[in-house]
Amino acid sequence: MDGTVSLIGSGPGDPELLTVKATRLLEEADVVLHDKLPGPEILERIPAEKREDVGKRAGGERTPQSAINERLVELAREGKRVARLKGGDPFVFGRGGEEAEYLAAHGVPFEVVPAVTSAIAAPAVAGIPVTHRDHASSVSFVTGHEDPTKAESAVDWAALAATGGTIVVLMGVGRLPDYTAALDEAGMDPSTPVALIERGTWADQRVATGTLETIVAVRDETGIEPPAVTVIGEVAATRDTVQELLTNERTEVNGDE
Ligand code: SAH
Numbered sequence: 001m002d003g004t005v006s007l008i009g010s011g012p013g014d015p016e017l018l019t020v021k022a023t024r025l026l027e028e029a030d031v032v033l034h035d036k037l038p039g040p041e042i043l044e045r046i047p048a049e050k051r052e053d054v055g056k057r058a059g060g061e062r063t064p065q066s067a068i069n070e071r072l073v074e075l076a077r078e079g080k081r082v083a084r085l086k087g088g089d090p091f092v093f094g095r096g097g098e099e100a101e102y103l104a105a106h107g108v109p110f111e112v113v114p115a116v117t118s119a120i121a122a123p124a125v126a127g128i129p130v131t132h133r134d135h136a137s138s139v140s141f142v143t144g145h146e147d148p149t150k151a152e153s154a155v156d157w158a159a160l161a162a163t164g165g166t167i168v169v170l171m172g173v174g175r176l177p178d179y180t181a182a183l184d185e186a187g188m189d190p191s192t193p194v195a196l197i198e199r200g201t202w203a204d205q206r207v208a209t210g211t212l213e214t215i216v217a218v219r220d221e222t223g224i225e226p227p228a229v230t231v232i233g234e235v236a237a238t239r240d241t242v243q244e245l246l247t248n249e250r251t252e253v254n255g256d257e
Helices: 020-028 065-077 096-105 118-125 157-163 176-185 215-222 234-245
Strands: 004-009 031-034 051-053 081-086 110-113 139-143 166-170 193-198 206-211 228-232
Touching: 004 020, 004 065, 004 096, 020 081, 020 110, 031 065, 065 081, 065 096, 081 096, 096 110, 118 166, 118 193, 118 228, 139 157, 157 176, 176 215, 176 228, 193 215, 193 234, 206 215, 206 234, 228 234
Parallel strands: 004 081, 004 110, 031 051, 031 081, 139 166
Antiparallel strands: 166 228, 193 206, 193 228
């Protein structure tokens, strides 16, 4: 008999932000396929014998997506209850959509378990609301993974700059200099507040703040690394207003004080 696959979001990393449903399905699963993004606190709660790390292969290179897809189908065909645990929400930049399509194409029944995405949660725990009645009526979630100068870039940074809404960049630590330059060129105010939230909600979460003009230097000074989200827009300044009484704080790396 065929097993099933659950495409489960882990949330941003704090185990208390796992949904009740995710918690139940992880307990019921025969095998949990995951990478590192759910974070150590969540992963260490899953018995080691159930875990299969499909993030990195020996030698450090990424497991190809095709190998993960095939493994999901193989396990389901063995009759296993498979939990495919993905950081944040499974359908936000996690290639969950591709996995769903592959499962459907191979006749494997599956369910999707939505979750708290880091795109909203990481800013939130840093005191940054992604929308605000006075400052941002829209928010865009974009990948920072691509080269903004390449002609076929899928992200139109100039158009984003023109919306005046909040921009939340995922996978955007490495190319921060490229897209901040693209926004600057498109006429965005260089004093626009920008925040970097590294490992949001993890025990070792860090937050660094600056402006469109200074944030690359801030990144370099603080050594902010992936996984981190970049928040660009007036809302990022809300942090300054609320920070003193915000008890989500874990580590501050460059206070404005
Ligand atoms: N599906 C995930 C995103 C996967 S793409 C989600 O909904 O959150 C991977 C990117 O997510 C990382 O490069 C980083 O930008 C972001 N990310 C994931 N977890 C994060 C966390 N705890 N703190 C900050 N950024 C995180």
